Amino acid sequence: MPNTWLTGRFRLDVPLVGAPMAGVGDGRLAAAVSGAGGLGMVGVPPAAPGSWVTEQAAVAAASGRPYGVGLMAWALPANHAQFEAVLAVRPDLVSVSFGDCLPYVGPLREAGIAVAVQAGTTDEARAAERAGVDVVVARGGEGGGHGRADVATLPLLQSVLDAVDVPVLAAGGIATARGLAAVLAAGAEGAWVGTAFLGCSETTAPEAARQRVLDAGETGTAYGRVFDVAQRLDWPPEYGGRALRNTFFDRWAGRETELAADGTAQAELARARREGDFDTACIYAGQAVGLVRRQRTAADVVASFAAAGNLLSRFAAPD
Missing domain, CATH: 3.20.20.70 (Aldolase class I)
Structure with missing residues (x-):
């Protein structure tokens, strides 16, 4: 090297x-x-x-x-x-x-x-x-x-x-x-x-999340503020997040103002995080995720x- x-x-x-x-x-x-x-x-x-x-x-x-x-x-x-x-x-x-x-x-x-x-x-x-x-x-x-x-x-x-x-x-x-x-x-x-x-056992991510990473392809991420808005996090708006695309993101992308006032969606995301439901919960990952193929x-x-x-x-x- x-x-x-x-x-x-x-x-x-x-x-x-x-x-x-x-x-x-x-x-x-x-x-x-x-x-x-x-x-x-x-x-x-x-x-x-x-x-x-x-x-x-x-x-x-x-x-x-x-x-x-x-x-x-x-x-x-x-x-x-x-x-x-x-x-x-x-x-x-x-x-x-x-x-x-x-x-x-x-x-x-x-x-x-x-x-x-x-x-x-x-x-x-x-x-x-x-x-x-x-x-x-x-x-x-x-x-x-x-x-x-x-x-x-x-x-x-x-x-x-x-x-x-x-x-x-x-x-x-x-x-x-x-x-x-x-x-x-x-x-x-x-x-x-x-x-x-992200596929490493030394992370704190649950096994189900690591498997989602390993299964993701190179086009499997999305960028935006959906998860921050849903969790009421105070991230400056210029710093969005890139994560694995899932059904929660697709449902709310472009509707962030509505999401900010939706307590049901906030509770849904919090519950999904607790239960390991990654069709709803967020897994942050970059566009190189398609190169992460095995643990x-x-x-x-x-x-x-x-x-x-x-x-x-x-x-x-x-x-």
């Missing part, structure tokens, strides 16, 4: 970050990714207490390798205990994305913690650099979970690489060694990968990305 800023800064074997996936990626998955030679991250749900952050950070740190934590900037003003907990446990990397990162970058860096921000447009990448982040994640609209869907990964990555001087990682639609090789060849310092890990361990997934080095070596100059 080529050595990059990412592998050098965090002593990684593979230039790969396991994206922070709130709700399915806790300390166990982060530890598994880090232990395999990538950089695992704990995804922090917006309502999680600071104690949860502390507990899951301890699980992630048990690998003995660097790890990270992903925070949602829009949620921190109402739940500052999350940020205080992160400062106390001092992970190697913290992502503060989807909102105003400026109040948090300075304290994190003063604590010796590297800071990342996920950017869905070139303007967001420039703003993150001005805020003083260590690394920008160019996250294209193909990515699973929340983020912008304004620009696809490849055009966004090219633009961001030209626009900022800090290191850049690529995110969105990268699920195999070929994808990692492609973004490294373009100039990224590594990949930020979530969907590729593997996180270590197997990380090892598969290492083949990017062989792909890149095809173009190495002869001695």
Whole structure:
């Protein structure tokens, strides 16, 4: 594998970050990714207490390798205990994305913690650099979970690489060694990968949800705000979510104003989440989900990305 800023800064074997996936990626998955030679991250749900952050950070740190934590900037003003907990446990990397990162970058860096921000447009990448982040994640609209869907990964990555001087990682639609090789060849310092890990037993997703991921095809996702509106979540409207398409999404897409006032639909979704009814409940996943075809361990997934080095070596100059 080529050595990059990412592998050098965090002593990684593979230039790969396991994206922070709130709700399915806790300390166990982060530890598994880090232990395999990538950089695992704990995804922090917006309502999680600071104690949860502390507990899951301890699980992630048990690998003995660097790890990270992903925070949602829009949620921190109402739940500052999350940020205080992160400062106390001092992970190697913290992502503060989807909102105003400026109040948090300075304290994190003063604590010796590297800071990342996920950017869905070139303007967001420039703003993150001005805020003083260590690394920008160019996250294209193909990515699973929340983020912008304004620009696809490849055009966004090219633009961001030209626009900022800090290191850049690529995110969105990268699920195999070929994808990692492609973004490294373009100039990224590594990949930020979530969907590729959704079939792993180390996630907190129930077996039925993992099977839905494995059965999904490349056209099986949809992007929008249906699930956020139904759950009354305060996500900023510019950051919709990409998830597996299901009957609940299809019923309410385009009717979000009506959905916001429908208590029956809210209760239906909450019940489906409890009962594991994924024709109604949400499973966040990106457009690379069609490449996730069988259940593997996180270590197997990380090892598969290492083949990017062989792909890149095809173009190495002869001695």
